[in-house]
Amino acid sequence: MKVNQSEFIISAVRPEQYPDDGLPEIALAGRSNVGKSSLINRLISRKNLARTSATPGKTQQLNYYKINQDLYFVDFPGYGYAKVSKEQRFAWGKMMEKYLLQRDELKLVMQMVDMRHEPSKEDKMMNEWLRHHGLPLVVVATKMDKIPKTRRAKHIKVIKEALGLRSGDLFVPFSSEEGLGKEELWDIITRHARIDKYAPVEDEADHETVETVQTAEDDN
Ligand SMILES: Nc1nc2c(ncn2[C@@H]2O[C@H](COP(=O)(O)OP(=O)(O)OP(=O)(O)O)[C@@H](O)[C@H]2O)c(=O)[nH]1
Incomplete structure (x- = not known):
């Protein structure tokens, strides 16, 4: 898909803050530090629209990013971050x-999992829960560039087996660093969001970022 506008909309802490324009939403879930922000930036060919950091657990709200006038990416708080209290x-x-x-x-x-490791207990629970409720799902294995090419097939097999994925289940190996898996993932996203504008994603030069942002704090 050609992305020519991307905009951070809101860090929502309450459902009333979710957008009400009815555009399709694509949620990103996964352990803290799995690479959700990096994946968004890679998909839209931006360096840092979605905030990335080396500090896990930073994303604590539902972060909404509007892509063109077509859809939202909804970045979830990373699960499995030890320093977050039980209540939180x-x-x-x-x-x-x-x-x-x-x-x-x-x-x-x-649902994003780190390709370097066997899925954690939480990854498995999340996957089971999503499938139990029949939610439309693609598993994305991130950080593929960190695995030598000769060992990738083995890692993919381990992940698929641990999650009990079958041949028809959607699974995309991905690298935000190198862009591997980007076209395949866009294809899946646009099909689910029912967007028919297929075109190669352009470079950053072509891209307009809307600077005006609203945060949950602004609302308070
Ligand atoms: N080599 C490599 N590094 C990656 C990749 N994706 C993410 N990283 C790195 O992994 C770290 C975490 O990435 P983020 O995109 O911030 O992860 P996140 O899931 O948004 O993290 P939280 O905000 O804590 O939920 C950063 O240092 C990224 O540069 C990848 O595909 N390849």
């Missing part, structure tokens, strides 16, 4: 659950 984790769990089960605009969940 519970509250976020509830908010995520409500969003995932009740949000009509949600068209696809991208």
Whole structure:
């Protein structure tokens, strides 16, 4: 898909703050530090629209990014971050659950796992939960560039087996560093969001970023 406009919309801490224009939403879920922000930036050919950091657990709200006038990426708080209190984790769990089960605009969940490691207990639980509820799902294995080419097939097999994925299940190996998997993932996203504008994603030079941002804090 050709992305010519991307805009950070809001860090939503309450459902009333979710956009109400009815555009399709694509959620990103995964452990802290798995590479969600980096994947968004790579998909839209931007260096830093979505905030990346070496400090895990930074994303604590539902971060909405509007892509063209076509869809939203909704970046979830990373799960499995030890320094978050139990109460906080519970509250976020509830908010995520409500969003995932009740949000009509949600068209696809991208569950991200780190290709270097066997999926964690939480990855497995999340995957089971998403499938149990019949949510449209693609598993994205990130940081592929960190695995030597000769060992990638083995890592993919381990992940698929650990999650119990079958041949028809959507699975995309990805590298934000090198752009591997980008076209395949866009294809899946546009199909689920029912966007028909297929075209190669352009370089950053072509891209307009809207600077005006609104945060949850602005609202308070
Ligand atoms: N080599 C390599 N590094 C990556 C890749 N994706 C992410 N990283 C690095 O992994 C770290 C975490 O990436 P983020 O994109 O901030 O991860 P996140 O999932 O948004 O993290 P939280 O905000 O904590 O949930 C950063 O140092 C990234 O540069 C990748 O595909 N390849």
